[in-house]
Amino acid sequence: METVAGLVGMTASFHDCFVELFNRHFPRLYRYLDRLTGDPELAADLGQEAFVRLFRRGSLPDAPEAWLISVAMNLLRNERATRRRRERLLTPARGALAHADPAPSPEATAEARDARARVRRALDQVPERERQMLLLRAEEYSYREIALALGLHEASVGTLLLRARKAFRAHYQGGSDGF
Amino acid sequence: MDSEPEERAEEREIGALLRALDHPMPPVSAESVLALAGSRRGAGPLRWAAAILLIAGVAGAAYAIPGSPVRSWVREVLAGRPATVSAPPAPRPDDPGVAGIAVRPGRRLVILFRETQQAASAAIVFEDRREGDVLVAGPSGAATFRLEGERLTVDNSPTDSPRFEVRIPRDAPHVEIHAGPRLVFLKQGSAVTTVRLVCSNGKATSLAREDTVSTRVTTVFLLAAALACR
Numbered sequence: 001m002e003t004v005a006g007l008v009g010m011t012a013s014f015h016d017c018f019v020e021l022f023n024r025h026f027p028r029l030y031r032y033l034d035r036l037t038g039d040p041e042l043a044a045d046l047g048q049e050a051f052v053r054l055f056r057r058g059s060l061p062d063a064p065e066a067w068l069i070s071v072a073m074n075l076l077r078n079e080r081a082t083r084r085r086r087e088r089l090l091t092p093a094r095g096a097l098a099h100a101d102p103a104p105s106p107e108a109t110a111e112a113r114d115a116r117a118r119v120r121r122a123l124d125q126v127p128e129r130e131r132q133m134l135l136l137r138a139e140e141y142s143y144r145e146i147a148l149a150l151g152l153h154e155a156s157v158g159t160l161l162l163r164a165r166k167a168f169r170a171h172y173q174g175g176s177d178g179f
Numbered sequence: 180m181d182s183e184p185e186e187r188a189e190e191r192e193i194g195a196l197l198r199a200l201d202h203p204m205p206p207v208s209a210e211s212v213l214a215l216a217g218s219r220r221g222a223g224p225l226r227w228a229a230a231i232l233l234i235a236g237v238a239g240a241a242y243a244i245p246g247s248p249v250r251s252w253v254r255e256v257l258a259g260r261p262a263t264v265s266a267p268p269a270p271r272p273d274d275p276g277v278a279g280i281a282v283r284p285g286r287r288l289v290i291l292f293r294e295t296q297q298a299a300s301a302a303i304v305f306e307d308r309r310e311g312d313v314l315v316a317g318p319s320g321a322a323t324f325r326l327e328g329e330r331l332t333v334d335n336s337p338t339d340s341p342r343f344e345v346r347i348p349r350d351a352p353h354v355e356i357h358a359g360p361r362l363v364f365l366k367q368g369s370a371v372t373t374v375r376l377v378c379s380n381g382k383a384t385s386l387a388r389e390d391t392v393s394t395r396v397t398t399v400f401l402l403a404a405a406l407a408c409r
Contacts, residue, residue: 015213022209031201040202045370048207048215055216115199123200138194165189172196 017060022051025065028139033072035135038120042079046072065141066148073132073149122172130164137161206286206353207367214355215365215372279316280324282331284351288313289330291357292322292343301343301356303364311348318342 026047033043050072054064061067123131129150136146146161147154282288290313292301315324315333322335322343333343347354347366356364365372 018213019209022212026207026209027204030204030207034202035197035200038200040205041368043202044205044207044368048212048367048370051209051212052216055213112199119196119199123197134193135197137190138197162186165186165193168193 014059018051018055021054021060021064025068026051028141029068029072032069032135032139033076035123035138036132037076042076046075046079049075063145063148066145069136069141069145069149118172122168122174125171126164126167130160130167133157133161134164134168137164205368211353211355211365211367276319277316278319278322278324279314280326280331281312281314282326284313284348284354285329287329287353287355288351289355289357290315290333290345291330292333292335301345301358303356304344304346305349306346308348309350313348313351313354314344314346316344 029050030043030047033046034040037043037046050068053071054060054068123134126134132150133146136149141149143157143161144154146152147157152160313331315331317333317335322333325332325334335343345356349369351366352368354364354366
């Protein structure tokens with residue numbers, strides 16, 4: 001039987017690089033998008049689509065991790081715009097169209113739900129760019145990758161991250177007794 | 180080095196808090212992404228596919244409206260009484276003269292039709308049964324079924340032209356269908372891509388979904404794609 005690589009006419013080396021990059025990078029790209037959007041299904045779709053686009057590009061960019069984040073963020077912006085349009089168009093039939101079930105959520109304990117809500121509240125209050133930086137850094141992206149992905153100067157990443165951590169901590173502590 | 184040790188400690192602390200937001204990792208593999216990407220290759224010129232998707236989307240919206248005549252028409256077609264197309268009715272697993280198998284989809288299920296059959300078709304129908312089985316059926320004698328782990332092999336004859344039906348619960352996490360060496364269908368969560376459906380009239384219907392993000396209306400497209408083969 002033909003392999004997937006054979007079916008799509010890829011060179012073995014690009015296939016190997018792609019698979020290695022996917023295995024190494026997809027989990028953290030997914031986690032970043034999941035935390036950013038709060039929508040695991042959307043995060044999976046965005047992450048997957050970013051990799052599909054990387055494949056269609058036919059070669060690896062200089063900084064593939066930053067490239068993938070950048071593409072995923074563009075897709076997210078498009079998706080938000082499309083979703084707003086779709087919600088307007090489909091409002092009369094929305095109930096009937098909700099046919100694609102989201103993955104059933106696990107039975108979360110009240111404590112876990114509270115913890116999640118508290119972190120989410122704090123994160124949502126951090127300005128968007130700082131929030132993205134905080135989440136990327138949590139996935140151990142380097143300053144350079146963060147700068148490339150978000151279109152910033154590398155030299156300013158440290159300062160902006162410091163501000164992001166400060167803002168998150170303030171909002172998080174504001175919601176309870178402390179860290 | 181990007182940051183100082185105390186900063187790293189603070190980052191770790193925040194990282195630990197952020198884990199509270201995490202959901203389970205989706206069952207997406209490099210191979211399925213490659214298959215999805217490969218299915219799109221060459222789809223660029225198929226602008227007609229976009230038109231089909233648009234029509235299917237409109238039809239789907241019409242189907243979704245309670246009391247819509249499209250809904251009753253679809254029911255008739257699904258029941259095997261197509262009024263305007265000449266394809267034979269789809270087999271139902273509970274009909275006499277039909278052989279099939281019911282399989283737990285688990286985390287991943289690969290259905291392999293061993294032979295490609297130019298005049299055969301496989302209608303894919305989504306069902307609302309939660310945690311239900313995937314049902315694969317065809318006319319008696321048209322195929323034998325063999326389940327090994329997460330792979331269901333359908334040994335179908337290359338000379339016949341049967342009509343198969345695959346019923347998939349909407350909550351099945353990952354289902355792939357291959358016809359011979361070709362991936363023809365991929366469902367991951369609610370994202371669905373159909374690559375090539377071989378219809379009973381001998382024509383191939385190709386639908387490569389360009390926007391995997393718009394998952395919430397995908398099954399409408401797929402339903403329409405399956406109907407287009409009837």
